[in-house]
Amino acid sequence: MNSTMNDHPTDEALIECALEESDGKLRVHIEQCPQCSDYIEEIRTVSRDIAAIEDEPVPERLATKILAIAHGKRPENYVMTFLQTWHKNPFLIGCATAGAILLLYALLSLHL
Amino acid sequence: MNEHEFKNLYHDHGRNLYNFILWITVNRSICEDILQEVFVKLWRCETVPAEPDELRRWLLTVTRRTCLDFLRKSSRFARLRHKYQTERRESPSDPDAPFLWEKLENLPEMERSILYLHLKIGHTYREIADMFDLTENRVRVRAFRALKRLRETLTKKEL
Incomplete structure (x- = not known):
């Protein structure tokens, strides 16, 4: 880039120079040009101010809710596992049978 | 896990x-x-x-x-x-932070995200490009554009 005192580098070149390494010619121009050197300093200040914005803590109640996600089994796996295996559990078969008998009894007593 | x-x-x-x-x-x-x-x-x-x-x-x-x-x-x-x-x-914990934050809010979401990842987390443009499915040059251009706009609005405040 040809950057003499009358030929200022582009904004993009200056921002690149403010954040990263710059080539020799550009550096020489910036050292001699107060306008460009101010521009670079302003970009660096903005970058530093952004980096200095304080991170907010995660609200306590949210942290509790998130950590509760991992308690016990995975929710979707739990439901799927239950649906696939409930009929193998004698206690649940007994409950289901009793429920079906009660329902049948209630239906019959309504009609009779 | x-x-x-x-x-x-x-x-x-x-x-x-x-x-x-x-x-x-x-x-x-x-x-x-x-x-x-x-x-x-x-x-x-x-x-x-x-x-x-x-x-x-x-x-x-x-x-x-x-x-x-x-x-x-x-x-x-x-x-x-x-x-x-x-x-x-x-x-605000910092008297100037609300003003800077207000200016950041006015940036497009992608530019704000790039600035956060690059300036606060320290990711390179290459890494951000991979995350956003963009080219490295595009990420760089968006970051520069955001900084240029912020500089313009913030220096206006001081004048």
């Missing part, structure tokens, strides 16, 4: 992700729902990257996608955003 690993991941990344969501959405209420959804996805995911840097990039990518999905779906966004801005400006 077991419960202990999940908790470690939350302690290592929860705060960063929460603040990343805050930068993307500019909305504290929606931020809580999104962070919760990200960790539900993490807990349900069968193939979480093992390598720490890769995991961090994966989490940031999932977080941003979840944010964008939420923002698309949420019709309450404008109202909540206004509420959040008011809350944030009323409790």
Whole structure:
């Protein structure tokens, strides 16, 4: 880039120079040009101010809710596992049978 | 992943992700729902990257996608955003921070996200490009454009 005192580098070149390494010619121009050197300093200040914005803590109640996600089994796996295996559990078969008998009894007593 | 690993991941990344969501959405209420959804996805995911840097990039990518999905779906966004801005400006820890934050809010979401990842987290343009599915040059251009706009608005304040 040809950057003499009358030929200022582009904004993009200056921002690149403010954040990263710059080539020799550009550096020489910036050292001699107060306008460009101010521009670079302003970009660096903005970058530093952004980096200095304080991170907010995660609200306590949210942290509790998130950590509760991992308690016990995975929710979707739990439901799927239950649906696939409930009929193998004698206690649940007994409950289901009793429920079906009660329902049948209630239906019959309504009609009779 | 077991419960202990999940908790470690939350302690290592929860705060960063929460603040990343805050930068993307500019909305504290929606931020809580999104962070919760990200960790539900993490807990349900069968193939979480093992390598720490890769995991961090994966989490940031999932977080941003979840944010964008939420923002698309949420019709309450404008109202909540206004509420959040008011809350944030009323409790500044740094007297100049609310003004800078106000200027950041006016940037497009992608530029704000790039600035957060590059200037606060320290990701390179290459890494951000991979996360956002853009070219490195495009990320650089967006970052420069954002900084140029911020410099212009902030120097106007001082004049």
